[in-house]
Every structure is written in structure tokens, then in C-alpha cells.
Amino acid sequence: MEIAFSRLDERVAKFTISGISTSFANMLRRAMISEVPTLAIEDVRIYDNTSVLFDEMLTHRLGLIPLRTDLKRYAPRAECTCEGVGCPVCTATYTLSVEGPKMVYSSDLIPQDPDAAPAEEKIPIISLGQEQKVVLEAYAIVSTGKEHAKWQATTACGYKNYPQITIDERCDGCGMCVDECPRNVLETGQGKVRVIGGRQEFCSLCRLCERACVAGGIGTEAAIHIGVDANRFIFVVEGDGSMPVREIIERALQYIQKSSDDLVDVMNDITGEGTE
Numbered sequence: 001m002e003i004a005f006s007r008l009d010e011r012v013a014k015f016t017i018s019g020i021s022t023s024f025a026n027m028l029r030r031a032m033i034s035e036v037p038t039l040a041i042e043d044v045r046i047y048d049n050t051s052v053l054f055d056e057m058l059t060h061r062l063g064l065i066p067l068r069t070d071l072k073r074y075a076p077r078a079e080c081t082c083e084g085v086g087c088p089v090c091t092a093t094y095t096l097s098v099e100g101p102k103m104v105y106s107s108d109l110i111p112q113d114p115d116a117a118p119a120e121e122k123i124p125i126i127s128l129g130q131e132q133k134v135v136l137e138a139y140a141i142v143s144t145g146k147e148h149a150k151w152q153a154t155t156a157c158g159y160k161n162y163p164q165i166t167i168d169e170r171c172d173g174c175g176m177c178v179d180e181c182p183r184n185v186l187e188t189g190q191g192k193v194r195v196i197g198g199r200q201e202f203c204s205l206c207r208l209c210e211r212a213c214v215a216g217g218i219g220t221e222a223a224i225h226i227g228v229d230a231n232r233f234i235f236v237v238e239g240d241g242s243m244p245v246r247e248i249i250e251r252a253l254q255y256i257q258k259s260s261d262d263l264v265d266v267m268n269d270i271t272g273e274g275t276e
Ligand code: SF4
Pocket: 165, 180, 181, 182, 183, 184, 185, 186, 202, 203, 204, 205, 206, 207, 208, 209, 210, 226
């Protein structure tokens, strides 16, 4: 297996993995989406709400705000010694006290722990009119996207097969496929068409180039052929700001490793291997 990153910053990662099957690629994608724990607001105590939103709608909107999550600091409530009661080890507490007229943003949500603040400051929660008020206390806990989308650490996470572009000897360099390509992948040179250096992974597999070639009268089969490498995948992962995207990838891989180890343990228990 080989991994090559073409982009890795706080919010976005783009990388290619070679030597894996589609099943493994999909397992990694699913683990990043639904098995990486984050904080999200789960309980809200409303003291006052004279806004136009029902309490339920307001709390739903609060639940969807991404919160910065330090998983070394917070434990899932089910694993906490408080046994589900709620304590600083498993719960982050926030207060919101606002009065209109004003637009209430995520930055108005004041965290007790500054390291668990909303990941973005300008997420609109509600527009308050004259003399409308919202006063509440909110409690966030750690869980995963498997339970609810509000605990997903990724906003976009997907992969595609690595494109393979081949050009046969019938190509006369007419350039019709170059004009048709929406991703600026091709160029002409020395009487032939070729892939622009470093642009191959941007090919969307739309096959417009093949159609342009046939339309140009070359025959029933195009001189350019678009295929895929079945064991090489391009991933794009975008985080919601709750943690660096690098941590999302690492935690997803740790989840896969732990699941595999657990399965091996179960197999050993069944077959009696690995025991004294
Ligand atoms: S398949 Fe589409 S994106 Fe890829 S080279 Fe052909 S026209 Fe361009």
C-alpha cells in the first residue's frame, strides 16, 4: 500500500492510496464519516425563548453547530465514571443569553471550556426581533456519526478510482478532445495529444474527449481511451473544523485497526489459539 498526499491542511486533505481494493477504500470512507467521535450539543435547558422558533427547532440548530473537540479531554458518556449523569469529563457546557434585535451567531454561544468553542464564529442560529429573548444552557457530549449526523467530523468525504488515460497511434493531434475537456487535462504537442503533467488526477472520467474524437471522424472507436486503475483511489476529505483533518484520518485508521484486532481476538477465542 502506498499513500501520497497532494494536499493536507487544517480542513482539507487530498491523497491517493494505491494497492487497495474498493472494499478497503469504502471501509476507510465510512470509518471517517461515521466512526470518528466529536462533540455535539445533546441536551438544552431553556430558561426563556420568546423568538419565532419553537424550542425544538432552536435546539436542533444548536445541535448542528460543529464544536472543537479534544478527544484526550472528553470521554464518551457511556464510558465515564459518572455513569451517564454528566460531569466535566464527558460534558461540555455552554450558555446563550441574547436579546433582539440582532442576528444570533455561534460566537454568542459561550463555552465553559474555551477549547470546546464552536468551530466557526459566524454560523447563524436565529434572527431576533425587538424585545425577543433567548436564554439557555446547552450540554455537548461525545458520540459518532453512526448515531446522528451532528456527530460527523466530515462535511465531505469521498473517493474515486484513479483515472487512466491512453492515446493510441491513430491520434493525429487535431486537438478536438483538448477543446472538449472541462478539466483542462489534455494538451497537444508533436502532432499528438498528451496529458498535461500533474493533471491526470483531475480527470472526472466524463469521456467527453472520447466522444469528441469519434465526432471528429476518426472512426467508430476513439484514439483516446479513458479507464480506471481498479486498485488506486483518490480521496478528498473535508473536516467540519471540530478537529484537524489529519486527526480524522488517523482516528478512522485506528478504528479499522482496532476492529480488525477485536475480530482476531474473537477468532482466537473460538479456535482456542493464542491462549496458554
Ligand atoms: S474524461 Fe473528461 S475530464 Fe477526463 S480527459 Fe476526457 S474530457 Fe477530460
